[in-house]
Amino acid sequence: MCQKYKNFQLLKKLRWATLGYHHNWDTKVYTEDFRNEFPSDLGLLSKIVAKAIGYDYFEPQAAIVNFYHLDSTLSGHTDHSEINLEAPLISFSFGQSAIFLLGGKTLEEKPTPLLIHSGDIIIMTKEARLCYHGIPRILKTDNTPWNTNNFSEEKLANCGIFSDHAIFKSQNEELWKPFGQYLNNSRINMNVRQVLPSGQS
Ligand SMILES: O=C(O)CCC(=O)C(=O)O
Numbered sequence: 001m002c003q004k005y006k007n008f009q010l011l012k013k014l015r016w017a018t019l020g021y022h023h024n025w026d027t028k029v030y031t032e033d034f035r036n037e038f039p040s041d042l043g044l045l046s047k048i049v050a051k052a053i054g055y056d057y058f059e060p061q062a063a064i065v066n067f068y069h070l071d072s073t074l075s076g077h078t079d080h081s082e083i084n085l086e087a088p089l090i091s092f093s094f095g096q097s098a099i100f101l102l103g104g105k106t107l108e109e110k111p112t113p114l115l116i117h118s119g120d121i122i123i124m125t126k127e128a129r130l131c132y133h134g135i136p137r138i139l140k141t142d143n144t145p146w147n148t149n150n151f152s153e154e155k156l157a158n159c160g161i162f163s164d165h166a167i168f169k170s171q172n173e174e175l176w177k178p179f180g181q182y183l184n185n186s187r188i189n190m191n192v193r194q195v196l197p198s199g200q201s
């Protein structure tokens with residue numbers, strides 16, 4: 001089997017990664033010895049989004065990154081491992097579209113379907129923070145903004161505070177290409193959480 005094919009098969013198996021505090025799927029408890037520094041670019045983006053909806057002191061401390069392929073699903077669940085459930089959960093989606101089912105606090109409540117496209121942000125706060133949700137379907141989209149040239153000088157200038165980050169700095173279409181190709185058949189969702197009570201780090 002050629003290496004390229006093996007790499008592709010491996011990439012298809014990748015379904016999730018964790019950032020910052022690594023979520024322990026068995027115990028559902030975040031611990032200090034299972035923690036890395038939170039990535040600064042995703043952290044900054046999350047803080048800006050939180051601030052825009054009135055959460056001035058949001059601290060991005062953990063994220064789950066989900067990689068979906070056209071046949072992937074995520075079953076209904078609640079995200080309740082964080083000590084701080086007052087802080088919003090901020091969820092960014094890229095690539096293929098998805099149906100997001102948002103239910104209630106119990107499985108008895110009928111869920112509402114939301115169609116999520118690349119670039120959409122879902123914010124779960126207050127009542128919604130502990131509601132059941134899941135992804136029953138990934139939908140192939142013809143709208144592929146990630147394949148357009150986003151590296152023009154003008155666009156870079158508009159990136160403001162983000163322009164320092166590596167992907168913008170490189171201005172290198174070649175660097176971006178494999179990410180774009182990946183998104184042509186996949187969806188990436190990054191959902192960011194504050195774990196600790198405000199003021200604790
Ligand atoms: O993919 C999504 O939009 C949702 C992901 C999610 O609910 C989770 O990782 O907890």
Ligand SMILES: [Fe+2]
Pocket residue numbers: 077078079133
């Ligand atoms: Fe979730």
